Amino acid sequence: MATISSNPVSGHPHHGHDHAHASYLQPKGGFAATVWDWMTTVDHKKIGVMYLFAILFMFFLGGVAALAVRMELFTPTVVTGGVATGQELAKFWGVDARDWAEGNNIYNRTMTLHGLIMVFLVIVPSVPASLGNFLIPLMIGAKDVAFPRLNLASWYVYLLGSMFAITAVIMGGVDTGWTFYTPYSTTTDAESMKVVWMVLGAFILGFSSIFTGLNFIVTIHKLRAPGMGWFDMPLFIWGMYGAAVIQVLATPVIGITLLLLIFERLFHIGIFDPRMGGDPVLFQHFFWFYSHPVVYVMILPGMAIMSELVAVGARKKVFGYRAVAFSSLAIAGISFIVWGHHLFTSQGEVSAVIFSALTFLVAIPSAVKVFNWISTYYRGSITLNTPSLYALAFLFLFSIGGLTGLFLGALATDLHLHDTYFIVAHFHYVMMGGTIIAFVGGIHFWWPKMFGKMYNENWAKVGWLLVFVGFNLTFFPQFIMGSQGMPRRYANYVEEFQIYHQLSTVGSWVLALGFVIHLLTFIHSLVAGPKADPNPHGALTLEWTHTSSPPIEHNFEHEPVVTHGPYDFDDVIPPQTRPGEFQLPKPNPNLKH
């Protein structure tokens, strides 16, 4: 085999293809040709960017549904004369909202819309499909993911699944909640196909997730640049690897579960129907066997981003690199044996005790990560830019989210807190305070690399402040009212809870304003932002040190050879930065010259 001649390092300079050395964003000919190029591209960077915009659009849709839910909850009753959210929603769906039951129905559908979009269309694909796709090959010094066409297929499968879900919404929406619990999901709206469309949408989205995860695992195993051993990888890669393992191993189980649910609905096969001897709790087991691990598909990529933000933000080696790396795998492993804690009230006592004990195990690797990040900041040279602020927000919010998870993992307190707003607040602190916060921080961090433009740091900080304050204002009152017994999923409530609900609703407006400011900042950056340097943060990972901003079509001019660790700030002057911008490494007393 001609190893030398087929090696990209020696192969490419002979060719003279301009496009291979130009920015991946450079248009290919006219408008139609460029659109066609993007639609058929197998370039991981373009696929990542397309995913990013699709996910942000879905985040907008899910966010609008959330704002509508919060509006409805501003007042205790379902439809009131003063605040006419129910009626406004009703006009949108084209139904008569003066009917009390109809108002509830609209609320349930809006809430389900929010949950389904945010879980299946936003958080599960969010970081892996967008930033992961864009960054994994760049960070490990590869020219693409292992299976570029499978990657493109995953994008189209994502679009197809989204269309099924949106079809269900256009047909009137579903009111099952995102968990599709039987027997409700098999009997509600008996005549209509809406639930089937929605479940089919989730089933198809699963394939997109599997394709992405499979691609990442093989890419990380097989395509690392020369010199990059497993422990020379940036911790971002370790986090994404853990998430990819779960994506590949858990998603097929939701596949068969949703398939059986569709059979149950269409052919009434009875597996989940107690009247025919079936078992609805079996559905819950199947569902959570996937959906609990997938919680870590959501959070592990957030943690992956965190390691980069903290290390570069503190200009210090991540404290306990191996501990952080292995804790990703530990979280992935433990995630498969704790699903039963979603069923504390619907399973036997012995198994509930076992699952409770297992659940506490998850806290160990999660805490290892948090402590190590905090230790990394210790005596670091901290840059308080927007990505760093988001990293600090993550530490704060994820800690609250994680610790309140322990309340829910303990059986006795869980029986009190089960199905209350406490759990709503808990998983929003983890999912949104963790994953989405890290995601937004990550977008800011890698924005110059992805688009070659800087954003306005001051406005980004204003956005961060509003998001951070708005988030806490929205969800902290929910802990309080949850612990006082406010049940989740209801459109109305007793008046004692009104103050908390109103604080929460006002918080949602602040949060929305923060995101609008971020959006405007990004649009301004694309239109009028100053050009970004190749390595504006002075980082040491390959995507910053070995290629331009934005990267060239083939990622690297020459295949990178890794000569230092990803966080060796004490020993290496960051390449590709402006001269004098970053401090020279301090003399290392441990090194003898």
Add this chain to the structure above:
Amino acid sequence: MATIDLGKHGGGNGGLPGHDHHGADDLSRPYHERYHAAHHFEDREHEFDAVKMGVWLFLATEILLFSGMFCAYAIFRLMYPEAFVNGSHHLDWRWGLLNTVILLMSSYWVAAAVRHAQTNNQKWLQINVFLTFLAGLAFLIIKFVFEYAKKYKEGLLPGKFYSFGGDATAHEPLWWAIYWGATGIHASHVIVGMGLFVWVWLRSRRGHFGPGHYNAVEGVGLYWHIVDIVWIFLFPMLYLIH
């Protein structure tokens, strides 16, 4: 992939595909000798390794997909042993055994096809791929004509479609839900596999596979083995255990 990449890398070499200096671009040579790995791999072995790992991961997802059916079988068998014993008596183990033998033979044929690709025996590569396809077809004919059709006529169907006239224990429709669900999902995998074998066969006729390049034969072969193995578990579970 190959054709796209040949074009991308071709320009600098005066229109000849690729940039291999060992005469691999000579168009008179068979495709599998001229084949270049995709541009992000170092060479063909590197690509082959990655493809194989990808297929193995995919097989893991297949096992987990079927594990849902196996799990449901175990739970409902524990809950309603009588329904499962009675239901199982409606199945003819001889058809099941015949299908097991057919699939086992097909697994041998596809393994042989991979071997013939490695040794560049084009004729027997094609014959073995075709034989595997035929085995899949035979499996489906037995399944649909001699088993499904009969059960359908007798009303031995899952859930609300169950309309069997003879003796039955309570919850037998649940057994049929498991039977139709598990074998139906398996049969759909057989159909997909047959489609893949048509694709591999057409490519093998054009000389695409040989010692240097047989990723597709290997990948589809591995997939076919998992289809076979799942059946080897389904057969005793559904037909033999009373």
